[in-house]
Amino acid sequence: KQWYQRRVRGQLGTMMRLVLLTAAIASCCVATHYDANEEYKDDYDDAWEGETMVEFNHQEHHFVHENVPPTDPVKEQEKDSENYLARLRRDTAEAEETYDDSWMNQMTEDSEEELGYEEMAELLDLAARQETSGAVENPGTNVKYSLGKELEAGDFIEIHGTYVSDAGSFSANLLDGSGNILIHANPRPSSRQTVMNSRHGGWKAEVRCELPSLKSYENFVMRIVLMDEFYKINFDGKPLSKTFPYRNPISTAKDIILWGGYKWNKIVLPGTEKADEYTGLKGFDAKVKGLEEELLKQVAGKSLTEVKSYANSTAGSLVILQWRLMKIIESKSDILEFGDETLDWIISNREALEMFMTSGDVDDDKYQEALKILVKLIQTDPMIKEEPLRLRLAVATALTHSTPVRSMAVSRNYIDWMSMYQTYVKWSQEGLLYQPFFDSTAWHLRYVVGSWQTKEEHIWARENTPEGYDNPTKIGDATHRMISYKLKNDDGTSVHSGAPYYYYLPVTLKSIHEIGGVCGAISKFAAGMCHAYGVPATPVGQPGHCAYIWIRNGNWVLGNDVSGWGKSSTHGGIQYTWMRPAYYFRVMNEAQKNLDGYRLSEKMRIASMMADPEDQFQILEEATTECPHNFAVWVDLEKAIKEPTLQKEIVQNALLPVVLAQREKEAQVSDIALEKDAKSECFGDTAFRLTDKTGGTAYCKQETGDFEVDLEKPSTVQGVKFQWWGWSKAAEYDVYAMSEDGTYVLVKTQKDERVEGWFNHWSYLDGWDMKTTKIKVDMRKGKLDPWWKTVYFGIRIFSVIGVSHDILDDVSKGKPVTANAGSSDPASLVDAVNTTTWSGNSEESWFEIDLKRICSLDDIELFWANGAKPENVKVTYKVGSGLETQASAVDPFDKVPLEMDCGTTVRVEMSGGDHVLEGVKACGVEYSAKDILKMKVNQAYEDYYYVRTHLVNAIDSMMYED
Numbered sequence: 001k002q003w004y005q006r007r008v009r010g011q012l013g014t015m016m017r018l019v020l021l022t023a024a025i026a027s028c029c030v031a032t033h034y035d036a037n038e039e040y041k042d043d044y045d046d047a048w049e050g051e052t053m054v055e056f057n058h059q060e061h062h063f064v065h066e067n068v069p070p071t072d073p074v075k076e077q078e079k080d081s082e083n084y085l086a087r088l089r090r091d092t093a094e095a096e097e098t099y100d101d102s103w104m105n106q107m108t109e110d111s112e113e114e115l116g117y118e119e120m121a122e123l124l125d126l127a128a129r130q131e132t133s134g135a136v137e138n139p140g141t142n143v144k145y146s147l148g149k150e151l152e153a154g155d156f157i158e159i160h161g162t163y164v165s166d167a168g169s170f171s172a173n174l175l176d177g178s179g180n181i182l183i184h185a186n187p188r189p190s191s192r193q194t195v196m197n198s199r200h201g202g203w204k205a206e207v208r209c210e211l212p213s214l215k216s217y218e219n220f221v222m223r224i225v226l227m228d229e230f231y232k233i234n235f236d237g238k239p240l241s242k243t244f245p246y247r248n249p250i251s252t253a254k255d256i257i258l259w260g261g262y263k264w265n266k267i268v269l270p271g272t273e274k275a276d277e278y279t280g281l282k283g284f285d286a287k288v289k290g291l292e293e294e295l296l297k298q299v300a301g302k303s304l305t306e307v308k309s310y311a312n313s314t315a316g317s318l319v320i321l322q323w324r325l326m327k328i329i330e331s332k333s334d335i336l337e338f339g340d341e342t343l344d345w346i347i348s349n350r351e352a353l354e355m356f357m358t359s360g361d362v363d364d365d366k367y368q369e370a371l372k373i374l375v376k377l378i379q380t381d382p383m384i385k386e387e388p389l390r391l392r393l394a395v396a397t398a399l400t401h402s403t404p405v406r407s408m409a410v411s412r413n414y415i416d417w418m419s420m421y422q423t424y425v426k427w428s429q430e431g432l433l434y435q436p437f438f439d440s441t442a443w444h445l446r447y448v449v450g451s452w453q454t455k456e457e458h459i460w461a462r463e464n465t466p467e468g469y470d471n472p473t474k475i476g477d478a479t480h481r482m483i484s485y486k487l488k489n490d491d492g493t494s495v496h497s498g499a500p501y502y503y504y505l506p507v508t509l510k511s512i513h514e515i516g517g518v519c520g521a522i523s524k525f526a527a528g529m530c531h532a533y534g535v536p537a538t539p540v541g542q543p544g545h546c547a548y549i550w551i552r553n554g555n556w557v558l559g560n561d562v563s564g565w566g567k568s569s570t571h572g573g574i575q576y577t578w579m580r581p582a583y584y585f586r587v588m589n590e591a592q593k594n595l596d597g598y599r600l601s602e603k604m605r606i607a608s609m610m611a612d613p614e615d616q617f618q619i620l621e622e623a624t625t626e627c628p629h630n631f632a633v634w635v636d637l638e639k640a641i642k643e644p645t646l647q648k649e650i651v652q653n654a655l656l657p658v659v660l661a662q663r664e665k666e667a668q669v670s671d672i673a674l675e676k677d678a679k680s681e682c683f684g685d686t687a688f689r690l691t692d693k694t695g696g697t698a699y700c701k702q703e704t705g706d707f708e709v710d711l712e713k714p715s716t717v718q719g720v721k722f723q724w725w726g727w728s729k730a731a732e733y734d735v736y737a738m739s740e741d742g743t744y745v746l747v748k749t750q751k752d753e754r755v756e757g758w759f760n761h762w763s764y765l766d767g768w769d770m771k772t773t774k775i776k777v778d779m780r781k782g783k784l785d786p787w788w789k790t791v792y793f794g795i796r797i798f799s800v801i802g803v804s805h806d807i808l809d810d811v812s813k814g815k816p817v818t819a820n821a822g823s824s825d826p827a828s829l830v831d832a833v834n835t836t837t838w839s840g841n842s843e844e845s846w847f848e849i850d851l852k853r854i855c856s857l858d859d860i861e862l863f864w865a866n867g868a869k870p871e872n873v874k875v876t877y878k879v880g881s882g883l884e885t886q887a888s889a890v891d892p893f894d895k896v897p898l899e900m901d902c903g904t905t906v907r908v909e910m911s912g913g914d915h916v917l918e919g920v921k922a923c924g925v926e927y928s929a930k931d932i933l934k935m936k937v938n939q940a941y942e943d944y945y946y947v948r949t950h951l952v953n954a955i956d957s958m959m960y961e962d
Contacts, residue, residue, distance in 0.1 A: 126780045136267040144175065144255040147269055151250050154274035157224045162263040163189065165216035170260025172224065176252040183244070183253070185224060189214045194233065196244040200311055209242035211235065219265070220232040225275045226250055232333050241364060243333050284326070284335035289444050291323040292610070299610045307611065311603040314350050319349040321357045322347055323605045325367055334368045342375045345385065352385075355395050358599045359442040360577040360588065363805035366402035374398035377421055389438065390425060396445035397421045399575075406573060408452035408524060409506035412474045415454070421902040423455040424448070424534065432462065435474035437534025437549050441592045443577075444536045444551065450574065450677055453530035457509045461532035464513070475533055476550035476559050486516035494698065523548035540582040546571070549582060550696035554593075556585050566694075566946050583946045591629040603625035605636055611641045614647060621654040628940030634951055641929070641960045648962065652854055652904050657931040659854050662935045666804055669718060673775070673800035675708050675938075680707035683791070690798045694945045697725045700782070700793035708776045713804040714740050720748070720775070721801070725794025727759055731781035735765065738774035745770065760796070765803060775800060812906070812922035819847040829920045834890040837865045840915030845870075849922065853962045854879060854932065857898035857924040860887075860906060864917060869893055871912030877903030900924070928962050930955050 009151075034055050131338050136145055149155075151174075159172055168190070174183035181199035188195060190209060196207045214220060223234040230243040231250075258264055298310050298319070310316035325347070329336060338344065346352050362370060377384060377394045384390045427433050439447065458893035469478035480531070488494055495501050495518050505511050509528050512521045523539045523546045530537035530550045537550035542563040549556045558565060568582035578584050591598040604623040608616045617640040623633045641651070677692040680698075681707030689696035690707060698707075720735065735748040747768045754764040782792025819826035820840060826847050828836040833907075838847070860875060875887040875896045884907075889896045906922055927935075933955045943946035 005848070013477050038122060042428050057119070090656065137265075139258060139264045139267050141928065144257045145267060145269070146172075146255055147253060149270055151226060151253050151270060152512055153226055153228045155226045155270035156268075156275040157256065157270060158266075158268035159222045159224075159258065159264070159399040160266040160268075161220055161222075162265060163214040163216060163218050163220055164262050165189070165214075168260065170258065170262050172222065173257050173259065174250075174253045175255045175257065176248065177254045180248065182246070182250060183224065183231060183249050183286050185222070187211050187222065187235070194235075194240055196233075196242070198244075198247045200248055204247060207242055207244050209240050211240070219891050223275075227333060230333065239334060241332070241366070250582070275858070281365065284330065288323065288326045288330050291319055291326065294319050295323055295607065295610045299607050301615075302611075304615075304622055307607055307615075307619055308600075308604060308622060311607050312600055313692070316607075317350050317354060317603060318348065320603045320606050321353050325353075325357060329368050332365060332368065336368070336371070340375065342378045343371065345378070346371065346374060349385075350389060352395075354599050355391065355442050356399070356776045359395055359601050360446060361397055361575065362399055363403045363575050370398040370402035370668050372833075373401055373417060377418070380418065381422075381425070389428065392440070392442040393421060393424055393445055393449065395442040399442070400446045400450040403575070405450055405554075406452065408453065408528075408544040409454070409457070409508045409511075415452070417449070419455065419538035420449050420451070423458075427534070433534030434475070436536065438552075439554070440534075440536060440551075441595060441806060443592050445586065446575065447538045448531055448534055450538070450721075451528060453509060453528040453531060454574075457528060460508075460510050461529050464510075465529070465532075472533070472535060472897060473552055474546075475535055476526055476530055476537060476552060476557070478529050479560070482513050482529075483522045483525055484516035485518060485522065487518060489515055519560060519562075520546040522546075522785055526550065526559055536576050538585075540568045541571050542567050542569075549585060555590055559786045564694075581946065584631065587631055587941075587944055587947050588627050591627055594627055597627040598630055601630040601633055605630070605633045608640070610637065613640075613643045614645040614650070616643065617646055618650050618654045624936065624940075625657070628936065631947070634937070634954075638954055638958055641958055649851075649880035649904075651929050653794055653882060655929060656854060656879045656902060658932050658936045658939075659856070659927055661939070662932075663856060663900075665939070669803055671799045672711055672715050672717075672802050672804050673798060676712060677710045678707055678798070679710075681703065683795075690795055692713060693943060695796075698795045699725070699791045700779075701790050702790055703782060704778075704780050705782070705793055706776060706778045707798075707800065708774060709800070710774050711772060711804065712801065713807055714771040714773055715800075715802050715804045716767070717772050717775075717800055717802040719801040720765040720767070720799070721762055721798040722798040723760060724789075725760065725791070726785050727783050728785050728791045728794040729761065729763075730779035730793055731783070733777055736778070737768060737770060737772040739770055740773060742773075744774075744776060771805065805899075806856070806858075806925045807860055808923045808925065810921045811851055811853075811857070811924045811926045812849050812860075812920060815852055816850040817847055818850075818899060820845050823847070829917060830920065833922075834863075834918050838917045838919075840910060842915070844909070844911045844916040846903055846907060846909040847920075849920070851906065851927050852902055852927065853926045854902055855922070855924045855926045857901050857903050857906070857922060858900055859895050859897045859921070859923055860908070861895050861921045862893055862908070862917060863919045863921075864892075864894070864914075866916070868914035868916045870910035870915050872910065874909040876909075877901065877906045879904050897925070929960060932960060 107532040129245075139145060157172075167795060169186060169188040171184060171186040175181055184197040184199065186197070192211050194209050194211045198204050199902060216890075220236055222309050225232050226236065227243070230245045233240045256267065256269070258267070272888060298316065299307050311320060326336060329826040336343065336347075346356065356370070356374070366373045374394055377397060380790070381390065381394070384394045397417050397420060401415070401420075404414040405417070407413040407415055417636045424437075427438065437445075438446070453753045464482070465475070465483045466478055469475055469481065480694040486495070489503075498929070501510055502515055509525055512525050515526075520539070526548045527537040527539050527550070535551055537548060539546055539548045540558075542561075545562045547558055547560045547562065549558055558568065565583045565586070568584060570576040570580045576584065577588050581961055601623040604619055604626065608619040608623070611619055617637065620633055620637040620640050623630065624637065627633070640646070667749050673691050674693065676691050679689045680690075680700070682700040682702040683698045685697070686698040687707060689698040700801065717737070730750065731748045734746055736744040737747045738744050747770070750763075752765055756762045756764070779793055785791040785794065810832070813832050815830055817829050819838070822841045822844055823845060824837070824841065826838060828839045829847060829850065840846075857877060862873070869892060873889045873893040873896070875889050875900065876884040877887065878884045879902050885901060885903075887896050887898050908920070934952050937951045937955065941951065
């Protein structure tokens with residue numbers, strides 16, 4: 001009563017504060033809407049000044065209106081696309097469209113007035129207390145019931161009730177003797193959330209997770225299970241995805257109190273029986289521990305060859321992947337209930353388990369949920385065990401729908417995963433799907449069965465596909481023929497109004513086709529059209545925009561693109577692997593093309609977790625060789641190289657093959673300007689596009705201009721070729737080459753060029769004899785582009801064809817030297833000072849230079865003092881702990897050729913004669929471990945600029961010294 005009176009007295013003040021707050025929010029919303037739209041407009045305009053033109057050229061030819069000369073005939077479909085982009089730019093400038101993705105999160109917030117935390121605590125303090133034990137029938141609300149025992153791990157409490165929709169949320173609270181709330185479990189059906197918290201001297205941080213949907217007057221059972229260090233909640237037998245740690249000893253709990261206007265049927269209080277979840281977890285823990293011990297036995301202390309062989313065997317594959325799967329499930333305080341025939345088949349069949357564990361990441365690690373779906377699919381369709389396509393489709397369905405997939409037509413509905421699987425099986429048999437469906441791995445198929453559309457919508461899509469787009473290379477473009485870009489519907493309602501724009505109809509493919517939409521509708525429609533034919537596709541987010549990606553000719557391509565791959569990210573409601581940027585789809589696609597290598601690489605990565613810390617690097621490095629596109633391995637490799645006990649020889653042994661492969665590649669004729677530093681005042685921030693591989697264009701808005709490309713090494717140039725943008729070509733230009741002495745020499749002019757084409761044309765120049773370190777091009781008499789009338793020179797790519805040559809240096813200077821006992825100071829051998837000498841002082845003398853890094857050695861020079869020299873000299877070298885190679889040393893032993901072989905140590909042995917030296921110099925090229933790792937990244941990710949840049953930056957920041 002006292003609480004109620006205080007609550008009523010506060011209502012007027014609360015209502016006034018709400019009125020003022022509403023007015024303030026309304027004012028802020030207007031300002032924020034204006035500011036946000038202005039910001040978006042600026043972003044959009046900036047994009048069109050640079051990035052947008054570039055990416056349109058690179059990705060979608062039917063979008064490239066700036067890439068088609070005004071006098072060229074254009075196909076009707078290209079006109080439509082051009083008009084669409086023109087409308088997109090014009091309408092955005094006029095209406096300042098912003099992309100709204102709110103439909104994916106249309107879970108209503110709590111509509112009822114929730115009882116405040118402090119008010120709840122106050123109410124609980126006033127509650128009466130009853131001594132109880134066992135079960136309480138028809139318990140009352142706001143009554144403290146004693147627990148009847150000291151709580152311990154394994155105990156559980158069951159609350160049986162009937163949901164009453166107009167009663168709002170409810171909570172179960174465990175209190176200690178002082179009234180502190182140790183457990184506050186607060187399901188909120190209206191927002192489909194469960195809130196967990198505790199109160200001890202004030203409320204602490206919440207943990208929120210999902211809540212299964214409830215129907216009014218439907219019975220439910222909420223079960224609170226006490227584990228060793230946390231509690232978990234099961235709702236109608238289904239565990240919630242999150243647990244809550246004890247913040248105070250659970251043994252101090254005395255009472256339980258229920259709050260909320262529900263019909264309470266029963267409370268089952270803790271007794272002597274332990275929860276199945278607890279005892280089951282203990283048994284499951286023992287199973288996980290057994291697998292871990294087996295994995296340790298097979299991996300810890302073993303050689304790289306043995307670990308790789310084990311990971312590639314059936315027995316090893318099963319142990320590694322079972323351990324990984326169960327470890328993830330265990331971390332979520334869940335278990336696998338062994339004994340089910342279907343589940344046992346999944347985890348004991350190599351192909352099924354490998355596919356399940358190497359088909360992309362799962363949101364929130366919901367592998368348990370995925371397994372349950374897969375079990376039900378197999379039980380419904382036993383042919384999954386026999387047919388590879390059905391297995392791939394079933395695994396894809398299970399992984400994707402582990403988190404329920406929302407329908408775009410009616411966002412409160414979820415897609416029926418069983419129907420999705422069965423429908424695609426049926427359509428595959430009826431010949432309704434395109435070849436990409438049959439070529440897809442389980443990972444690819446996740447972006448088919450994860451469709452936001454129902455089978456009825458897909459049937460409509462096939463029945464209404466425009467002629468000419470009904471094939472696997474054009475279906476992704478059909479959206480531009482089928483959707484009208486409209487900021488307002490035909491009745492003038494803005495797209496930003498949400499449901500009214502579509503006349504409160506379900507937002508089906510048919511509705512979008514008939515009513516129209518903006519970027520989101522166009523891109524999601526495109527994905528739905530692809531899914532109708534089994535072609536993988538998904539919408540992606542861009543700044544203020546929605547685009548999409550789809551599989552065409554085996555690769556992901558961008559559609560409805562404004563900002564390119566670099567600014568594209570996975571759309572909300574879509575699962576992704578590794579990281580959110582959309583270009584990781586392309587990397588995973590490459591990994592899936594090398595499926596056997598990817599699976600072995602991933603198993604080696606997992607196995608490395610059980611290896612000795614000093615051995616993890618070589619296992620992971622070899623895993624990057626098996627599948628360079630397994631991004632997760634690179635992440636783990638970065639951690640492994642920081643291990644203090646890691647021996648340098650292991651790193652050197654592992655990285656030697658990379659150096660050898662790089663040197664072989666450098667000996668071949670190639671584009672030696674690729675990814676090299678390009679500088680230019682007139683090209684400004686776009687200068688890097690002269691030599692990069694993003695497909696972008698460098699723009700110069702001055703009537704004259706120049707640029708310089710640093711080739712980094714002396715190079716033999718066999719030819720130069722560059723592609724101009726549009727017709728913005730220099731009518732006159734001069735090409736200068738810098739010699740090794742740093743002097744620029746004029747080597748070519750436009751008079752020497754051979755031109756192909758008249759638009760986006762290529763210029764070809766023959767090479768020259770002089771070794772060149774830099775190239776500079778001076779341009780004159782540019783031609784304005786026909787669209788913006790601002791660009792005089794545009795260059796898509798500047799290529800220099802030739803061979804780079806090594807820059808040799810003294811790689812032994814200042815390096816550590818050891819020598820035979822009794823010799824003088826060996827450091828004097830590599831101090832580069834002629835006045836010091838070293839004496840062997842023995843009939844048989846030797847010294848060994850630790851080069852610290854892998855070096856490609858040209859020769860070793862021996863500077864004998866006053867003509868004194870031995871009768872015999874033996875020179876050997878090796879990499880890390882590898883085998884020694886002996887060089888051919890002949891009298892007078894002044895210079896011993898090493899043929900550019902690789903070594904990390906050089907050893908010189910002498911006998912007979914005098915052993916006195918003024919110094920030693922080993923000439924060659926040295927490579928740091930970081931340099932070598934970057935070589936490997938550059939080799940593997942040559943076509944993936946953004947991932948390559950990410951990894952190179954990560955390597956540069958590694959805490960490792962050779």
